[in-house]
Amino acid sequence: EIVxxxxxxxxxxxxxxxxxxxxxNLRGSGVHGALMVLEPRFNSELFAxxxxxxxxxTLLRRHLNTHFISLIGPETQTKxxxxxxxxxxxxxxxxxxxxxxxxxxxxxxxxxxxxxxxGFICPPEPNGKHSNGKHYxxxxxxxxxxxxxxxxxxxxxxxxxxxxxAKTSNx
Numbered sequence: 608e609i610v611x612x613x614x615x616x617x618x619x620x621x622x623x624x625x626x627x628x629x630x631x632n633l634r635g636s637g638v639h640g641a642l643m644v645l646e647p648r649f650n651s652e653l654f655a656x657x658x659x660x661x662x663x664x665t666l667l668r669r670h671l672n673t674h675f676i677s678l679i680g681p682e683t684q685t686k687x688x689x690x691x692x693x694x695x696x697x698x699x700x701x702x703x704x705x706x707x708x709x710x711x712x713x714x715x716x717x718x719x720x721x722x723x724x725x726g727f728i729c730p731p732e733p734n735g736k737h738s739n740g741k742h743y744x745x746x747x748x749x750x751x752x753x754x755x756x757x758x759x760x761x762x763x764x765x766x767x768x769x770x771x772x773a774k775t776s777n778x
Contacts, residue, residue, distance in 0.1 A: 608640075608777075609640040609643065609678060609679065610640050610644050611640055611641070611642025612641075612643075613639055613640070614633060614636065614637065614641055614724050615635070615641070615730070615773075616639075616640065617633060617638055617639060617640060618630040618633050618634070620633075620678070621633070621658075623635075623672070626658070626670070626671065629658040629659065629660055629681075630658075632659045633657065633658065634657050636657055638654075639659060642657050643675075643679060644683055646699065647686065647687050647690035647691075648687075648690070648691075648692075648696075648697070648698060648699035649687075649699055650675075650684065650687060651668070651671055651672040651675040651676070652672075653698075653699055653700070653701070654671060654675060655667075655668045655671055656701055657701055658671070661734045668768055669773075684685065697757045741759055
């Protein structure tokens with residue numbers, strides 16, 4: 608169920624479609640399955656921008672577009688296209704802010720605190736990296752190691768090698 612995908616799962620999907628070099632660019636972006644499917648303004652062009660795929664790499668963008676459409680399904684893609692063709696359509700951009708409702712629970716006017724930040728759909732990172740390049744590199748390396756371990760365990764479980772070597776008890 609794509610709607611339930613986390614940001615990490617979306618990054619794993621990018622690895623399966625041979626876009627693994629762009630997957631780390633989604634870290635901290637807030638892109639998840641529900642946003643991809645349920646937000647009518649989220650399309651493959653915005654996805655390519657969030658992944659930092661240069662506009663000059665048209666083949667990569669076309670590859671992403673093809674897999675994005677096959678992921679969300681033709682019905683959802685048709686709804687997104689219909690929404691884009693409306694005259695009041697405003698495209699979703701990486702720096703777009705979320706407009707919060709004026710009323711909270713039970714239609715009482717919500718009191719806004721000064722500490723509440725304006726929410727960005729995709730918060731910008733300074734210089735496209737974390738606070739320093741070294742932290743970003745070690746985080747990416749750790750993420751790759753965890754992904755490899757998860758894939759190894761998944762493969763072992765699917766082949767039942769893990770269950771044969773696992774110790775059991777007679778409780």
